[in-house]
Amino acid sequence: MIRLTSHNTKFMGADSPLEQADWVLVGMPYDGTCSYRPGTRFAPNAIREASWGLENYSPFLDLDLEQVAYCDAGDVELPFGNRDEVLGRIKIAAQDVLSQSKHWAGLGGEHLVTYPVIEAYLEAYPDLAVVHFDAHADLREDYLGEPLSHATVMRRIVDIIGPERLLQVGIRSGPKAEFDWMRQHRTLMTSQEEFQQRLSAWKDRPVFVTVDLDVLDPSIFPGTGTPEPGGLSFIELQQWFALLKGVNIVGFDAVELSPPYDASGVSNIVAAKAVREILLLAAYPHMQRADSQGHLTQAVL
């Protein structure tokens, strides 16, 4: 078990004991490969603090976190400056969560932190597919010669899952070669109808959802290292998210919040609310199963 630092401030009502939790929130405060402006290392705690202003109930989804057994395990302790050791520790932490038949709810950190988590997930779910929300394609072969960077993370993930198991939403920035690749492999969703169709073709396949929060427009989410104008409004993000209702989400993360760039603190709240929504959607199939059996208990959840 990799060492975790736990904080007094936890995400919302994340007070289930670890043993009883189905979902485990884990912070990964790493920003070592950021290509422009660092600061995402401060995101996990900023999300936790901002979450206290949120309700458990989502009117948009008609789902309530009261029905979800989740805990906040704190942050993975990371040795800044040693990227490979950072990635190794995150992978061990994810393996540990999965070995207990629990689900990973990751709080980045920069987007590279998703890669070791997907590596761990493939050991537990060999047919894993990935849904990727982002302004950026993150499909570069390397960034300034580095194969492991937040600008290459989806390329590294495609290397191990293949392009047919990737769907991308919101991408609006990248070199032409990345857009040519997305068109060739049909990974970039151009409409919600297409997204719905492609998701339904996956049926019960286990899905990991990685949300780079810069998919949102900088006008509502300026707190990020590489803001990209022309992004989604929050309600649009919720509409895309809602199409995941019923999908077999087995893990997720939210990355690239960089609190120092938004003095108002609103970006932290936006990030916390996005985490609440995706956590509700991820837990939803379990809630439903409990309902149909007529007993909704913590043990079942």
Ligand code: MN
């Ligand atoms: Mn991005």
Ligand code: MN
């Ligand atoms: Mn990204």
